Amino acid sequence: MIRLTFLGTSGSAPSKGRGLPSFAVWYDGGVYLFDCGEGTQRQMLKFGVNASSLRAIFITHVHGDHTIGIAGLLRTLALNRRTAPLEIFVPTGSEKAIAALASFDGAHMGYEIVIRGVHRGIVFDGGAFAVEAFGLEHSVPAYGYAFVEKDRVHFIKEKAARLGIKGTMFRELSAKGSIRIGRGTVRLGDVTTTEKGVRIVYASDTRPAQTTMKIAKGADLLIHEATYANELARLAEERMHSTASEAAAVARKAGVKMLVLTHISTRYKTGRVLQAEARKVFKNTEVAKDGLTITL
Ligand SMILES: [Zn+2]
Ligand SMILES: [Zn+2]
Known part of the structure; x- marks a missing residue:
């Protein structure tokens, strides 16, 4: 089971009701953070995401x-x-800026911080899942991430027995x-039967992009930025962000099961306008919303 909790859902600046971008994925006892806006650690406490995991x-x-x-x-x-090392994945070229956040005051960390520059492709193999980076279209180099659970193969015991499969033959057949x-x-x-793994795709900050459509094909969940409503479509283009209906068009073309919009401009007190515009598409x-939890 995958549990995903939104920790911050505002864009650029926080609002009373929304923190800055971050969400946590719980998988197999581990927590994986995607983005880490100011105040993320407090949001983790508030919404019960265990930092030690x-x-x-x-x-x-x-x-x-x-x-x-x-x-x-x-x-x-x-x-x-x-004491366990911590890996931080960032677009290649941004390593120094992120390292500065760890070292600017000379704090003694007591554990290793490993900063890895990413290109597109698989950047992390967690055994039962992988995280894949893909290029976004923003004002600075930006990558989205796909959390891809691997397909699970189950043996149909009766059928295997009927065909004479036993003991170590299962392992040989799998290999x-x-x-x-x-x-x-x-x-x-x-x-065997194959249980399809869950696919979650995160695209922020970005214009609507072909790369997102491609990697999100048939995904269970697309998390896409929607900084603005239609009235500010021009601004979205200028600042390399998306409107809610542009994000929805990506979801429709990719044929995803569900779309969640995030990175909401502070000018929208509620998400109602954005939701209505997106749902038309x-x-x-x-x-x-901060604290929204989805299980897949
Ligand atoms: Zn942003
Ligand atoms: Zn940005």
């Missing part, structure tokens, strides 16, 4: 609203006597994809 942080781009929270979070982890028994060949697909749309 933090395994890695994935940063979309260097803009302060997505990164400044790293400074405080790293120091609290040190106070809590973390090789087929096995010879007597005069016949049994293929993995003959005796893609029905299954929600506007994120």
Whole structure:
């Protein structure tokens, strides 16, 4: 099971009701943070996301609203006597800026902080899942991330038994994809069912992009920025952001199951306008709120 909690859903500046961008994915006892805006560590406390379970942080781009929270979070982890190394993934070229957040005051961390520059492609292999980076279209180099759970193969016991599969043959069949028994060949697909893994795609900050549509094809959840409503479509273009209906068009073209909008401009007190505009284009749309939790 995957549990995802939005920690901050505002863009550029916080509002009374929204913190700066971040969400946490819980998977198999580990917590993975995507972006880390100012105040993320307090939001984690508020919404019950355990910092000591933090395994890695994935940063979309260097803009302060997505990164400044790293400074405080790293120091609290040190106070809590973390010893495990922590990996932080950032667009290649932004490593120094992120390293400065860890080192500017000479704080003693007591654990290793590993900053890795990403290009597109798989950047993290967590065993049962992988995180893949893809290029976004923003005013500075920016990458979105896809959290991709691997497909799970289950043996159909009765069928396997009928075809004579037993003992170590299961492992051999899994590894090789087929096995010879007597005069016949049994293929993995003959005796298994495949449970499709969950796919979550995060695109922020960005214009609507082909790269997002491609990687989000058939995804269970697309989290897309929607800084503005239609009335400010020009501004969205100038500042390299998206409107709610542009984000919805990406969701529709990609054929995702659900769209959640985030990175909401402080000018919108509620998400109602954005939600209404987006739903005209893609029905299954929600506007994120801080604390919104989705299980998949
Ligand atoms: Zn932003
Ligand atoms: Zn930005």
